[in-house]
Amino acid sequence: MLVKDGVATYEQVISRFPKQEFLVKPKAIIECYENIPCNPCSTSCPFDAITILEDINQLPKIDFDKCTGCGVCIYNCPGLAIMVCQIIGDKVRFKIPYEFLPYPNESETWHAINRKGEIIGDALIEKVMLTKRQDRTAVIQVLVDKENLYDFVTIRRKI
Amino acid sequence: MSKYSLIKVKYMIKKDLVIIGGGPAGLCAAKMVAEANQSCMLIDRNQILGGQLIKQTHMFFGSEKQYAKTRGIDIAEKLVEDVKKYSDLIDIWEDTTVVGLYQDKVVTVLKNERYVKIQAKAIIIATGASEKVLAFENNDLPGIYGAGAVQTLMNVYGVKPGHKIVMVGSGNIGLIVSYQLMQAGVNVLSIIEASPKIGGYKVHASKVRRLGVNIETSCTIKKAIGHENVKKIETIKLDENWKEIEGTEKEYEVDAVCIAVGLTPLTNLLSMIGCQMKYVSELGGLVPIINENHETSIENIYVCGDASGIEEASSAIVEGYLAGLHACKKLGKFHPKNDELMNEYHQQLTNLRNGPFGEKIRIGLKKQGVCKDVS
């Protein structure tokens, strides 16, 4: 349970995903489950897809029709709680925030990791993005099996 | 006389306004004061201005008005830059410790082995906080550090506190410092938390949990084991009445332990000058009683930031602005946008403290005497 061990429940996780039909296009998945005083996701989205009302303690609400999957919110969220996800055949393409060294290299295979920190499969590294605007939060684009759609959350180097 | 005796400076320096502490609160107070064309002296005991921010490598929460999504280290740089622009109005004394504060508003400081006296008309106290300690067997062994110390060591000096570490406390500080330890390449074996729930933001908890760090709630540290430094610790589970459950002891081999069980306002100067104080657990301990202008029970002595109650950098920034505005207004210098800014900042504070995480603060502030910036 989130309040006991930091792991969101399956119900919480899927409540943040749109219907799978939507995911033929990339969409942002916002795993922010708690009313905290915070709003950069909403102020940074160039397409006004995320709203947090007057009271910045409100949960962010996303409009999947407006979200283009551009990924700007990924590195603007101080909670590193946002990723972008797109279904491509029997694979899923994720863009995730990553703040550890060493960074992966393109075309390497790393472990795919779930919310408990366990290995659930392989993640093929497609792209490593780190522009000045990202302010030292790298965004890694990976491809994982579709069965990991609701489990995948980060990557770990294979040793 | 030994060569270590202090050199006393005989004359008294005169200043309208002295700000003690150059963290976010003190820096923002100084900025407002200078904008109102009022001169001041800003004193900090550290060689670098910025307070707690100089070791915060993570992006901050809040709204963009208080520099949300910017890393603490960069917020510090911006705030310091702002203040340095007013070098004609703000007299900055770094590496200077305030050692005494007296009823007649005399501030005594220690600077390069010199003892200097300053006579002020008004004083803003923004000394921040100190870390709480936890009682357990052998808690004084070397290798057992406060979370702030661990951060300073690794993020300011680039030295790892150890290789294998257990974090005690799952508030935001415990969670964030765990993450930062991992970024520095330290193995965090576990985060233990006495309460049945994680204390900090769950986004932070999830962030460390997915890296494979176990967060164990209802669990505390029983003792540390080692001779010259800590080698092992023993933890134990707690039942719903916070009683130790026998037989649930667990050992971890560690070379460092990080204690993150909260902060308490650094108020010794306030007590020394005789401000009325009150124990408010929601605000971290002993706090000064203040009115809605951030003024203490002594006229022209103001307090802002963590020193007046533990909150966040975002609120310390806004409180600093307000204390600055109020102090110079009373000295007869009006900020050109005084009324507009006051409204705006009071609104920002109310907004920041609005959510469930602000509840403790709201209760605390009511006990402390400030009812204005909470809804």
Added chain:
Amino acid sequence: MRIKEHPILNFKEERKVIHFTFNNCPVTGYEGDTIASALHALGIKKLSESMNLKRPRGFYCAIGNCSSCRMIVDGEPNVKTCVTLLKEGMDVKVQSNKGEIYD
């Protein structure tokens, strides 16, 4: 114990080496270190002993609040080594009493 690479921070590699002594042994740190950070980087955690029971003590707060890092520096006792910058040629010793000043 030094951090070699870091995703957010940039620790300059070519920092000036500072020579000093710890309990009379020659050791080194870097410019910008405090005495305590230089010792910690060398793996030295015990900085003082408690006054009565002579229990080993390291630093705790690293910002000059708690005094558990007090050491004898160039003959001067009770120096808070967590906030005192390291200087070339310093003579640093573990302190195990209240500290007395010798002329």
